[in-house]
Every structure is written in structure tokens, then in C-alpha cells.
Amino acid sequence: MSDKRPQIKLGLSMAGYGYHHSAWLSPDVPADGVSSFDFYLNQARIAERGLFDMAFLADFLTFSMIDTPRGVSGRSVRGGSFEPLTLLSALTPMTKNIGLAATTSTTFGVPFHVARTFASLDLLSGGRAAWNVVTSFQDEEAENFGSAQILDKSSRYDRAEEFVDVVLGLWDSMAPDAFLYDRASGMLFDPTKVRALNHEGRHFRVKGPLGAPRSVQGRPVICQAGASEHGQELAARTADVVYSVQPTLAGAANFYEGLKSRMAKYGRDRDEIKIMPGLLPVLGGTETEAQAKFKAMQEMIDPLVGLRYLSALFGDLSDYPIDDPVPDLRQDKELATRAQVILNLARENNWSIRQLYQRTAIGNTHNVVVGTPEQVADVMQEWIEGRGADGFNVLPALSPVSLVEFVDQVIPVLQRRGLYRTAYEGTTLRANLGLPEPPSAH
Template identity: 50%
Template sequence: MSQRSGHLRLGAFLYPTGHHIAAWRHPHALADAGSRFRHYVELARAAEAAKFDLIFLADGSGTRGDNVEYLSRTAHSYVAQFEPLTLLSALAAVTERIGLVGTASTTFNEPYHIARKFASLDHISGGRAGWNLVTSSNEHEAKNFGFDQHLAHARRYERAEEFAAVVTGLWDSWDEDAFVHDKATGRFFDPAKRHVLDHRGEFFNVRGPLNVARAPQGHPVVVQAGSSEAGKALAARTAEVIFTAQQRLEDAVAFYADVKGRLAAHGRDPDDLKIMPGVMPIVGRTESEAREKFEALQALIDPVVGLAMVSTLTGGIDLSGYPLDGPIPELPETNASKSRQSLTLALARRENLTIRELSLRVAGARGHWQLVGTAEQIVDALEERFVNYGADGFNVMPALLPDGLDDFIALVLPELRRRGLFRSDYEGRTLRDHLGLKRPSLRGDLAEHATTAVAD
């Protein structure tokens, strides 16, 4: 393959029992892993020893709907797992170098809270914090916060943009050397190096300043999850990492070129934004071994769960009234995740899949890129995306934990390193160091452009 300078970046996306929808039923899985802190400690330490750039935690502010028959048969509905900021703060104390990225919604939080929490995590971890900034797409979450129905998609973006502007403004409340701690003069901080935001906008009135010193990284790293047109426009202006989902090389290359091509208009360089698609690798020492692992998980998919997952990915429309062996019907545009609906429907139309076939295709990895094979085959696919500018790295989504992470570390990482695609040791101490991202200057570009990322 053609050469591309530098190495790819790797995140370890940790979901309690693994990313396969049926992982919790596997004999090797800890079914109650979402409530076991030691489980996460072991995973985080394994990823750090393997020199992953970061660990990544998703989140939702409520369970996914009221279909109890579905909810009672899956561990992938935020029914029982830790809140990510609490968990990452604890993991910061038992790790030293790996980045710590957690999800927090702009729809059901307040900017001051988020600015304070992630700045605090950055201090606690010594500069390893990252914020996966999302707008909640789950209609059910709205009902936990006093709303009868979810905000419209466009309205969620408007709120998110202002929200992020407030957060980045609050992160610029203090100069680097504002806190002089001069006992002789009695001066704790230099008044000239304190900056009051005094934001007044459509959604928020926030005076400031933040009651946390400037973060070790300047700003925690901001990650986006989403690929809609509005999401790409905002990412080009502001995001520093994009976690996205494309099934085919040509789609990944087009997405990469599209987003990177928009950066110059906002005074940004291509390296200011890292594109890290999700990938669920199932690796074996032989291809047949990998297939056996995959089929063992597929056999555990409950039909109720598979159908519910297709309904979720295609926009939250109840498909139970349609023939399982018939095609996906024409569906209205969703107010939930527009990009995921588009990707899922495109797959179904392109491959002429029935509802049953689509459920088996997408339920496992929940719509993300899925690879099954030997280490060489897995690395061939990752390298192809990387060298053809379809990705700057990958958010690795182990199908089963801890097995899937252990397999990736033992089998895939040595092959990546043999090809010069991944480093052997950390080259810095902060998450920005790991990802090769610039440190934002006080009241610099990121503050001006309202760092915003929207899960779509």
C-alpha cells in the first residue's frame, strides 16, 4: 500500500460487556459488568499498557424507551451502568497516561456544570480529559427532564452551539499563571488575569468566571459523534476529534475529504481535526476461529432485541408490524439520529436486505463497521482506510469484554507495529500530546468559534 507519514490513533471504546448486542449472554462475559468498578480498572490498565491514546465512554440520560420486553433482554440500553464522569474520575487515579473521554449532552445539562466537571477531570488526570459533546437523540430522555417531547433536531443544534460557546468561554476564565499563591503579599490570584465571561444569549445567561483554574491542556479535548450535514459543518469549525461510522471505504474517504476540506474556511489546518471511525474487530488466529467467535455471538441475538435495534437505527419507528422477511418500508425522516438512519437505510437498500437480514447485520455492532478475520486481515482493512485518507485512527469497539480487547492487544497491535502504523510507547503525557493536537491559546481560535460537537 502507499505510504502515509505518521501513525494512526487508537481509542478503546469500553461498553460494559462489549459492543456486540448479545455480548452479555456470552459465557465469558460478566453480566453485571456495568456496575463493577474493578472490571473497568482492569480494562483501562490493559489499554494503557498497550499504549492506546484514550478510553471512550458513551452515555445516555435515561433508558432507551419503554419497551420492557426489549429492555429486559439487552444490556445496551443504559439500564445499569456508571455515569461516565464519575467513572473517569476514579479511573484517573489508577492510570497515568491514557486519555479519558466521556460523553455529556448539551441538551440536558447546563454549560457551567460541564465546563467545571471536565476542567476538574483535566486537573485530576494531569491533562488527559476529553469531552464527547453530543445532543441527545433519545426521545425518552426528554421525559426525564420535564419535556413532553424532544426538542426538534435543528433546535438541539442551536442550543448546542451556544452551549459550547459558553463552555469554551468559561475554560478561558483564567490566565495560565493567574494563581500566584503569594503568601508574603497575601495575594492568592492576580486580578488582572481573571476574565469574566458575562454571556447573555438565547438559551443561557452565564456570568462566570469558572471556579476552576485553567485546565492543564488549556481546554479538554472536544470530541464529536455524528455525521449529518449540520454535524459536519459544525465539526469543520470546531471539533477536534470525530467519532463516526461508515461501512465502505469509498464512503469513509468521501466523508474524510468533505470534512477536512471545510477546515481552511475556518482558519484551521487538516491536522487540527482527527477522524476516528468506530470499528468492531473480531480477531482469531485463523479466519475460521474468528468466524466461530462471531457466529457464537450472533447465535445469542434475541429476535426481539434484533428487531428493536433495527427500529432504533432507522429512526425509532416501530417495525414490529411489518413482515420480518420483507423489505424495510419507506420511513419518514427522524427527529433522532439522522446520520445513523441514513447509513442504515442505505445499507438495507444497497444490499436488498430484509428486516430479518438487516437485524443480523447491524444488531451486533449497532451499525458500526464490523471486521471478522485474522490479525493480518484486520490490519489490512485498517491500513487501507488510513493510507487512503478515510481515517486518522479508529475507536476500537471490542465485541466482547475483556476477551475482545485482549485479542486486539495480543494479535492486532503487534501487526500494526510491525507495519509501522502504531507507536510502541507514549510520546507525551496529555491527551493532546497523544493525538497530536494543538494546545488552544487563551481566548484563541477554539473559544472564538464555539467548540461544538453534536451526536446525530
């Protein structure tokens, strides 16, 4: 038996000013960051210095002007000004090893276009591209695409299943040796090694082929984050990386086992998916110092922004006394998995409304670990060894300062423990993640 320790995989989520919903108020955060290319370049380079597997950009197809509770509009933004693929394309020549993951919606995108843009990013980056497959969930997004309401979840996943298949099929248009570049015979490519898709399904008719040669990593990596029954089935069948929201090891281990055990029926090995729950570290030289820092972060949340975070999940709570226990929250809408997690936390801990947003509007219900670098490394080790994770999606509370702390203080501890690389293993994202070469139909 090998005595090699499991190797932790790391992603960086470059969301907005950081995961703290009022992060931009911090003097440590550049106030104009989210519309500045250098803000993202700096984060990608810091993550690359920390040997991260990938940097990830979430995306939502709306700029919210919702003013619930009244007065909140204009007090914060979530997400960036940049369209993810455009930004990651610009980061490509400025980085060397780090994977670049962009979010694109299967509800509002078109498979041919998605296949083409991600294949391009994969070629440009030398095999470092990843597609974070989301189905979107907000009515405000639907309103930008001709409908008043988002499709119901089941229909969204139905479309997503076929969407991903079409994209995978298009990415497999060419055999690895399809391009001959043979001036002597005059043959540029071998037509017998290029395959039309001829897909005709319930949602899409796509002939193909896609004109992109097979990438050095076979095809872009597929990330997925839906945790519902539908979401997990889609992931078990098609994902290479799964982001999850798991605030406890028990829940994470349950999710991990559940998802990995679904893979066999799709003929997949358990190691073919890397599960990376979110981790928001709040670091201090001592535990007391870290706790004080966390308290200051909690107090920095603009109460209106905190209430808006909750209102997006549960409706407007601004008529309730903010320091009273969380009332019976509405159940009239199918709750997203994340909302259910939050509701359970509130019930278990008997939190007030203020405590609920203070606990959740920093880390979005992800696992928030407050402590010394060793304590954060302990939790990571415990989750890896307890089969709750293959790695983590690191969520800086305040960008980039929380990321710098993590890279400078936690990474060396993980390396000393033999749990983390000291150099990139390969040049492609797939090689660094330790994922197998995807099969080719040719």
C-alpha cells in the same frame, strides 16, 4: 519529504457489555459487568497496556423500559449504570496515561456545570480529560427533563453551538500564569489574569469566570459525533476528535474530506481534528475461524433484542416475517444519519429483517472487520493511507475479551509496520493525539 508513516490514534468505546447487543449472554462476559467498577477499570488498564489514546464512555439519559416488540423489556441494557464523569473520576488515579472521555448532553446540561466538571477531571487526571459533545436524540431522555418530546435537531444544534462556546470561554478564564502563590507579596492570584466571560446569548447568560486554573493540556479535548450538516459544522468549528459511523472506506474518505475541508473557513488547520471512525474487529487465527466466530456471535443475538434495535430506528417490524426482505421502512420521522446508513445497507444487500439486525446489532453499523490480526491491520492501514481516518474508535463486540484479543494480536502488527506508537509520546491526551496547544485569550 518525511518518510515517517502516519500514526494511528486509538480510542476504546467502553459501551455496556460490548457492542454486541446481546453480549451479556456470552459466558466470556461478566454478567454483572456494567455495574461493576472493576469491569471498567480492567478495560481501561488493558487499553492503556495497548497504548490507546483514550477510553470513551457514551451516555444516554434514560434507562429504557420500552417493550417494543412485546417481551423485549428486561432482555438487555445499553449503556452502563454509571454516570460517565463519576466513573472516569474514579478511574483517574488508577490509570496513568490514557485519555478519559465522557459524554455530556448540550440539550440537558448547563454550560457552567459542564465546564466546571470537565475542568476538574482535567486537573485531577493531569490533562487527560475529553468531553464528548452530544445533543441527545430520544424522547425518553426528554421525559426525564420535563418535556414529552426531544427538541427538533436544528434547535438542538443551535443550543449546542452556543453551549460549546460558553464552555470554551469558561475554560479560558485564567491565563496560564494567573496563580502566583506569592506569600511575600500576599498575592495568591493576579486578578488581571482572570477574565469574566459576561456571555449573553440566545440560550445562555453566564458571567463567569470559572475558578479552575488552566489545565496542563490547555483545556479538555472536545469530541463530537454528529454527522449531519449541523453536526459537521459544529465539529469543523470546535471539535478536536470526531467519531464517525462509516462502514466503507469510500464513505469514510468522503466524510473525512468533507469535514476537513470545512475547517479552513473557521481558520483551522486540517490536522487540528482527528477523525476516528468506529471499528469492530472479530479476530481469528485464520479467516475461517474468524468467520465462524462472527457467525456464532450473530446467532447469539436474541431476536427480540435485534428487533428492538431496529424498532428504535424504524418503528416496530415484529409483524413482518423475519426472514422476508426488509419492507419499506417508515420515513415519517427525520431519520438520524445512522438510520439512513442502515437503510442503505439493507437496500444494497437485499437483506431480510433477520440479516439486517444480525449485521447491525453487533457493530451498530460501524465497520465490522472479520479476519486475522494481519487482515484487521490491513484494513486499518488502508483506511489511514486512503484518508478515511486518522485513527479508530475500537468497539469490542464482547467486553473485555474482544479488547484483549485486539491489544495482544493487532497492536503488535501495527507496531511492526511502524503505524503505531511503542510508548506514549506525552503525558496529556492532547500531546498523545498530536493536537496543538489551544490558544489562550490572555
